[in-house]
Amino acid sequence: MSNSTNEKYIPTAEDFKIVGPDTAQNEVIYKPSLTFWQDGWRRFKKNKLALSFLALTVFFAFLAIFGQHLTKYSYRAQDLTQKFLSPSQGIKTGHYLGTDNLGRDLFARLSQGIRISMELSIVTAIICVIFGTVYGAISAYFGGIIDTIMTRIVEILMIIPSMIYIILLMVVMGNSVKTIIIAMSLTRWLGYSLLVRGEVLKIKESEFVLASKSLGGNFIWITLRHLIPNTLSVIIIRLTTDIPNIIFTEAFLSFIGLGVPIPQASLGNLVFDGFINMDSYPYLFVIPAVLISLITLAFNIVGDALNDALNPKLRS
Template identity: 50%
Template sequence: MENVKMSPDMWTPLEKHEKDAEKVSRQSLTFWQDVKRRLKENKVAMVSLVAIVIVILACVFVPMFYPITFESQILDFANIGIMMDIYEVDGSYFYMNGEYYLIDVTSDGTLLKKHPLIKDDTTNKRYIYDFNGKEVIVDYSPYFNAKVEYMNLEKKAKKDSSIDLTEAKFNLDNAKKVEIKAGDQILNPVDRVHNKTYILGTDNLGRDMFIRILHGGRISLIVGFVAAFVNLIIGVLYGGIAGYVGGRADNIMMRVVDVISAIPTLLYVILLMVVMGNGMMPIIIALSITYWLSMARLVRGQVLGLKEQEFVLAAQSLGASTKRIMLRHLVPNMMGPIMVSATMQIPSAIFTEAFLSFVGLGVSAPQASWGSLCNDALLTYMTYPYQLFLPALAISITILAFNLFSDGLRDALDPKQRK
């Protein structure tokens, strides 16, 4: 073969785009870096995470600096709403509560004191007050008389079907609830202002709804996170041991799980309260007894599949201990399902605590939780709906945020969706 002489003319320089043709343009990411990236791309999950952080920070730190404590009560300021219709008499402002008592306020909505009553005219259904020498009369007789008339006629109608209640019902529906007079002048609200003293109003004992909702959030969140922590620790260890050991030990351990799960959580709470009394601790213990069961079943199923994988067999052949295999090999490979399950247990525990407090099996007064606040508002929710709506809204927002974040976390941890 003849020698071939090579010259520079035989070579053509590569273009820039040809040089970069096989260049890796995307940074290599670990599994958890990819999870973080995909979680950030999920806008719903990130908004939910922000909502969760705001709720936690508000419940933990705001009560430390708020000037009113959750047990403080002023009966004179009971059942005062978020917005107030204020009246003016000779430069003085007042607000009338649901019991037709007058409360002195400033023009911007700051509560001052309950105005002293001069005369309670029960016969004529009137309250009489004095404002700087001017007599102010709160007359609630029109609605009272219309209601009495309707009730009397309704009793007669039960015995006589020919009696028509239409006119009496019309009079009742259109009767004025109350009429306020200053001398001969009928007073009407001069402004509608926000309650500056109690930003979310007060309950039937004059306690601040805002600080009680935040304090109730503390109770509910403590229960939720403690249940999730116990669920994580006991469930992972118990389920991991049962799945890894297998055989008769696995069978016995899972039958124990079946026996415990057969007893309702409510029964555990009742039995613990008989021994320990009302409070947060019986609920925490009851949830700690029952909430790890689902995690144990989940982890057991994961371990049964992973322990036959090559990396586990390799660790066993190298003489790795059971503890090392569990903690260094099996648990890290199950962290996706474990984290999702633990996150979803938090809203479940919060709702369980709220339900138990709602039926009277939670914290006792003056302590508050979201469930007990809803229970306290049942008697007056038709008249003061905000007392039921506000704690119910807090429960709904928190549980929804945790559930949406759990869904986003599950999607981020799903290897099938990795791109």
């Protein structure tokens, strides 16, 4: 007995077993399988309706770029011997959608109208995004009296309806694509500035922004590296819903004679030409009107789907 009590006990590995779940891997940080944009695209692809209208938008873009090369007729060329050909009559001579009152090819004019409308809307939207984003970021980042003054300026400018600004500028500066871009850019950037300001106010006190400040990051670095990238999702959503509004505004201005000047083709003056001859030749009105409706509908549905995909917490 004395020998057994004096022996030293040496523990073995079997005496120490983990009780409960193994927590050895708790501190391992795994790289996310999907980025924010990849996850958003994954959710967007589940919306089959949005995918179909996205394909329709790509098709319109294809027509805008290559439409003039798909027909042998120019959108300016006139042939009075071929005027008022319906689509069923014109397709025999290469006029896929017929001709108008001056014998001009309707397909060529529609593709040119889509091109002008999309160019105008995209350039206008880019100008508004750049100026509105910079203005809103400066206002929210510095805050205080600077934010108050800059916000009051925007609110004062937004009191008067934007269409009044646009029509006045069109009357003063004359009809041209350049004038329309300037006129609409001067009013539409206001919404982007308020949108970006609200988003920057939410994130400017976040830990990663404060850490960047403590490491010596200046306003330009913090804005370009942290603030603007974190507002891109809402900017893109606003952009996809704003482009059809710009297209519709241009069509309205052209319809009342303040938009793209003739003989240039735009969706607005095509609708106006068709409206004049609607009783006798309804296809001249129906085709461009349906086209405007489809473009507007496609962008709006894609924009709503992007909103659901990039902001899943806001979905009902």
